[in-house]
Amino acid sequence: MTPGFFPPLDARLEAAADLIRAPLHADIGSDHAALPLALLRCGRAGRVMIVEKTAGPLEVARQAVSLSGLGDRAELRLGDGLAPLWPHELESVSLTGLGARTMLGILERGRAAGRVPRALVTQPNDDAGLLRGWAWAHGYHLKAERLAPGFWRYPVLRLEQASGPDTAYQGLPRAAALVYGPHLLRQRHPLLVQEVQAQLHRLEGLERHARPQVLSDLTTARSALTWLENSDG
Numbered sequence: 001m002t003p004g005f006f007p008p009l010d011a012r013l014e015a016a017a018d019l020i021r022a023p024l025h026a027d028i029g030s031d032h033a034a035l036p037l038a039l040l041r042c043g044r045a046g047r048v049m050i051v052e053k054t055a056g057p058l059e060v061a062r063q064a065v066s067l068s069g070l071g072d073r074a075e076l077r078l079g080d081g082l083a084p085l086w087p088h089e090l091e092s093v094s095l096t097g098l099g100a101r102t103m104l105g106i107l108e109r110g111r112a113a114g115r116v117p118r119a120l121v122t123q124p125n126d127d128a129g130l131l132r133g134w135a136w137a138h139g140y141h142l143k144a145e146r147l148a149p150g151f152w153r154y155p156v157l158r159l160e161q162a163s164g165p166d167t168a169y170q171g172l173p174r175a176a177a178l179v180y181g182p183h184l185l186r187q188r189h190p191l192l193v194q195e196v197q198a199q200l201h202r203l204e205g206l207e208r209h210a211r212p213q214v215l216s217d218l219t220t221a222r223s224a225l226t227w228l229e230n231s232d233g
């Protein structure tokens with residue numbers, strides 16, 4: 001057993017850790033460094049890179065690394081998103097606890113610089129559909145999904161670079177699968193059923209305003225519920 005103090009993982013970070021295994025892994029926007037240190041402790045990563053865009057959280061991470069006693073296997077870098085990584089320096093990255101649009105910005109800037117690694121584990125705090133759409137458009141397949149309990153229900157996605165269309169979406173209503181997650185729909189994940197029902201409740205309350213986005217989201221939520229209630233697959 002490794003000596004030292006480790007910051008605790010909540011359910012969403014546990015779920016993210018469960019989807020990561022890499023000799024060298026970078027955690028972007030790490031703050032307390034709980035995830036990369038847990039990856040080292042449980043042997044899911046051999047070495048980790050901890051990236052932060054601001055000095056304060058980087059210092060928090062530095063102290064956490066020091067307390068863990070695993071400093072010989074952790075490197076800290078200051079910078080925006082994937083920019084502190086060299087192209088092809090590593091194959092595995094996590095982004096957790098950020099908004100989906102912030103993540104998309106990081107991925108798009110990374111793509112322009114040829115710095116997006118082969119495997120990504122993302123836990124957006126909001127619209128996971130944006131990340132599934134990004135993955136579909138840019139040759140990343142959705143290899144696994146989790147839904148973690150917490151203040152909200154947190155989707156965690158493992159994306160891997162691959163060729164051809166992503167078969168995870170086969171046989172599913174496309175818009176519903178992008179928004180709610182193809183693997184989560186197939187699993188009939190109990191938290192996902194709650195999520196769809198909560199969305200329906202919220203959107204039906206807004207339906208009379210007839211805003212196009214509300215009506216479109218409502219159609220998507222209804223199609224997810226219909227699939228959950230009627231499909232065998």
Ligand SMILES: C[S@@+](CC[C@H](N)C(=O)[O-])C[C@H]1O[C@@H](n2cnc3c(N)ncnc32)[C@H](O)[C@@H]1O
Pocket residue numbers: 028029030031032051052053054057079080081082095096097098102106
């Ligand atoms: C809410 S914390 C999440 C911490 C941790 N990843 C988690 O899931 O608990 C977000 C952290 O991401 C950092 N961050 C935000 N945008 C970033 C970017 N473009 N590049 C690197 N770090 C960023 C912030 O400084 C902050 O420390």
